[in-house]
Amino acid sequence: MGNILEEIQSVYSEADRLYTQTQVEAALDQLAEEITAKLSTQNPLLLCCMVGGIIPCGCLLPRLDFPLQLDYIHVTRYQGNTAGGTLRWLRKPIIPLQDRVVLVVDDILDEGHTLAAIMEYCRGAGATAYSAVLVDKVRDHKQGSPADFVGLKTGNRYLFGYGMDYKEYLRNAPGIYAVKGL
Numbered sequence: 001m002g003n004i005l006e007e008i009q010s011v012y013s014e015a016d017r018l019y020t021q022t023q024v025e026a027a028l029d030q031l032a033e034e035i036t037a038k039l040s041t042q043n044p045l046l047l048c049c050m051v052g053g054i055i056p057c058g059c060l061l062p063r064l065d066f067p068l069q070l071d072y073i074h075v076t077r078y079q080g081n082t083a084g085g086t087l088r089w090l091r092k093p094i095i096p097l098q099d100r101v102v103l104v105v106d107d108i109l110d111e112g113h114t115l116a117a118i119m120e121y122c123r124g125a126g127a128t129a130y131s132a133v134l135v136d137k138v139r140d141h142k143q144g145s146p147a148d149f150v151g152l153k154t155g156n157r158y159l160f161g162y163g164m165d166y167k168e169y170l171r172n173a174p175g176i177y178a179v180k181g182l
């Protein structure tokens with residue numbers, strides 16, 4: 001246990017901070033304004049993508065001051081690793097999606113596999129689906145469509161903070177950081 005905590009401490013202290021907490025909170029304000037303008041009269045169902053979406057979604061909710069419902073979906077393909085693998089569906093939403101406007105909220109759009117699969121699932125279940133991500137990682141080959149609402153853009157680095165993990169730690173880091181060398 002000692003070793004992993006030392007590793008986490010060293011990754012945190014050597015990381016590059018790409019966005020401060022103040023900058024992330026400003027981006028969340030802007031994201032919420034855009035979502036409100038588009039969806040405030042649509043009685044949307046928000047789907048929080050666990051686990052990483054929990055912080056962006058939790059930060060957005062009090063900024064979205066209109067009628068909405070909340071459920072969650074759990075799909076994972078990194079599982080504590082820094083490279084993605086096969087998608088694993090761990091939990092589908094309980095609230096029916098048929099004829100609903102759905103807003104899928106996640107921490108990061110990277111290669112795009114996760115969000116593309118979730119959007120396909122939502123549309124297949126009869127929803128009009130939109131997506132919101134705190135971070136869009138700029139890279140050449142992406143799966144699926146761009147997100148409808150994007151908070152911040154970054155280069156192609158491995159990120160943590162505001163929901164994003166390094167080996168399941170550091171999701172709670174108050175800013176967006178890039179791991180040194182990754």
Ligand SMILES: O=P(O)(O)OC[C@H]1O[C@H](OP(=O)(O)OP(=O)(O)O)[C@H](O)[C@@H]1O
Nearest residue numbers: 050051052076077078110111112113114
């Ligand atoms: O665009 P992609 O390359 O598909 O990657 C993006 C996904 O990766 C992360 O999830 P992860 O599988 O790490 O699960 P987590 O939310 O529990 O961290 C993140 O939360 C996104 O859902």
Ligand SMILES: Nc1nc2[nH]cnc2c(=O)[nH]1
Nearest residue numbers: 110157158159160164165
């Ligand atoms: N924590 C984390 N999860 C991801 N999933 C896809 N890309 C990333 C990333 O840069 N950081």
